[in-house]
Amino acid sequence: MATMSRLRAVLIDLSGTIHIEDAAIPGAVAALQRLRERTTNIKFVTNTTKESMTTLRNRLSRIGFDIKQNEIFSSLTAARNKVQEMGCRPMLLLQDSAKEDFKDICTDDPNCVVVGLSPDSFNYRTLNQAFRLILDGHPLIAIHKAKYFKRQDGLALGPGAFVEGLEYATGVRATVVGKPERAFYQEALKTMSCVPEEAVMIGDDVEGDVQGAQTIGMKGFLVKTGKYRLGDEEKISPPPEAICEDFPAAVELLLKEYL
Amino acid sequence: MASGNWYDSAIEGVLLDITGVLYNSTDEGGVPIPGSIEAVKRLKASGVRVRFCTNETQCTRQQLVDKLQRLGFELSVPEVFAPAPAACQLLKARGLTPHLLVYPGVLPEFEAFDLGAKPTCVVVGDAADIFNYETMNNTFRKLLEMDPPVLISMGVGKYYRHGGELMLDVGPFTKALEYAVRCEAIVVGKPDRNFFLGALQDMGVQPQNAIMVGDDIVNDVGGAQKCGLKGLQVRTGKFRPSDEHHPEVRPDGFVENLAHAVDLLLQHRKK
Known part of the structure; x- marks a missing residue:
């Protein structure tokens, strides 16, 4: 045309x-x-919030893609920028591999909650801790709010579902960065x-x-x-x-x- | 509606929430809220009709009644309205086979259903420790296999108090599934209209002559008000000071606890 x-x-x-x-x-x-x-x-x-920039690039290169680190812009990077800008100490509901992107950020005595796709954190105990922080007035940051994603064994729940649940329980809207x-x-x-x-x-x-x-x-x-x-x-x-x-x-x- | 106090109207029947009104739940079972055991006795002795409307879904009604009787409360199974029996009625009426995401303690309520068969609906309760990524994802997939997805939620409470701490209730997990599957859950239990009306019918009292006493401002107080009952908020259980200025629900009255509510009610009746 x-x-x-x-x-x-x-x-x-x-x-x-x-x-x-x-x-x-x-x-x-x-x-x-x-x-x-x-x-x-x-x-x-x-x-993809499970993986740090390094993990992400290594995987892509292992399966044959030629991609440079500065060509990747991830929602984790966006979240990290946001936490720094707000000067917060985050409770990270993230898989260990993703926490690498936050390794130089203080997470003691947390005063905000960051939620990504984290099957290991989506248990009753951890969700309750996050819920109480948010109910006490600390901000909720969502890496993204995807409803579900494709896994090799079929569709699987995304972090959006758990963010939605925390929002409902606390009456607080998440700041979504992805x-x-x-x-x-x-x-x-x-x-x-x-x-x-x-x-x-x-x-x-x-x-x-x-x-x-x-x-x-x-x-x-x-x-x-x-x-x-x-x-x-x-x-x-x-x-x-x-x-x-x-x-x-x-x-x-x-x-x-x-x- | 005449202005004035809630206890100035003719009250013939009282619906009582259980957790947070009669007692506080703990890992060891529970602790009665001071004055509540006597308050229930006084209420019943006065001739006011009483039913118990709970959204408790971690055990059967029988287990709940046994526990409350051990604590000293006077109540029996037929007086208790709980979401699991309401869910079972709905399943039977619609010929549905459930996939259950519930606490193991409530399973006996569902023994009439073939839990090995291919599910045609999902029933979610306060599953507490059973809520994790695997069980939620498994339930999500079951819903995706249905056309359309049928999600039944036993209550939609946001949180409750347990052993001194606030804990997530079933509501956030139901909302998570609704969001992921893009569906709307059918709610049984409070604040479902049929739930309140069923309890009123059982005691033969019209909504305008009844009052609901609860610690959940949205599901107990607001839910009852929508059915034409008066809604009374106690400052026990999950009550938080911010509930005094709730954006959506304005209770017909606030009381310190159940004993305080019964004092006011009975004083007025004696006049």
Whole structure:
């Protein structure tokens, strides 16, 4: 299409879009290489809160993706920035691997609660401790509020469910720092020297990825892998800019019509 | 509605919450709230009809009554309305097979159902230590397999007091599942209208002649008020000072404890 405006930046979701746990989406490694031949303005934006930046990059490199640490912008980074800005000592409902991103932040005598995807913390005892801190007036920070995610054995509960529960119990709204918050996408675009209209987001989460990005003026491509379920594309208005079978198909479309 | 005090109207029946009004639960069982044992006796002796409306779902009604009798309370199983029997009625009426996310103590209430069969609904109670990622995720998946998902929640309380500390009640876990599955739970127990009305019907008292005494401002007081009863808030159990200025619920009265409520009620009747 001749009138199509050219895009200058590509944001790509990780889990469910280019890989599921330790397996790459078929064709995704090669597709990323083809994309890099056309543009270097790429950022991987992720709500995967179980893993620190280092863990994340090591896993991606182990399954064949060539990704630099400064190309990753995660919701954990956003949460860490937020905690520092507020000057809080967080109780971290995070897996040990994710706590690494907070290792130089004091967590003694906590005065705020940070919730990520943390199966080990989602037990009655720990949730009660977090609940009491919040009820006493300390802030609740959610890495993100995803309802569920795709695991190799099927869909699994995301941290959003537990955040919602804590919000209900305390009457306090969480400050959400990850996708699909506007602030998250604005922060991610900061170093990409382009306006939102010149950027695209590719992801498997119709609300978190596609709608979140489209809300600030970016284009959103939905891929039918990962957590995608039939009919997801009809859940948002306006609809996704494009709906693609998988990441390689999304890259084909970008190369053909948008870049 | 005439202005004035709640005890100025003709009260023929009283619904009493149990935990936080009669006694405080602890790991060792429980401790009666001072004056409550006598208050129940005085209320019954006065001829005012009494029923007990609890959202307790960690044990059967029989176990609860046994425990309260040991503590010194005068009450019997038929006087107690609890969510588990209400849930069972609903399951039977709709021909549903439950997946249970409940505390083991309440399981005997569900013995009429084939728990090995493929579930057609989920029933959630105050499962306490049973709530963890595995059990919640398993329940989430069961709901996803249903079309549409049917979630039944035995109460939706936010928290309660246990052994001096506030503990999460079933509500936050129900809300977690509702959010993840995008469904709305059917609530049995307080504040479900049918629950209050069932207890009133059992004692043959009209809503305008009845009062609910509870420590949960939303589910006890607010729930009863929505059914046309008066709602009385005690300053025991899970009560917090912020409840005095609750954004949604304005009780018909505040009392220090159940004994105080019964004093006011009986003084007025004697006039």
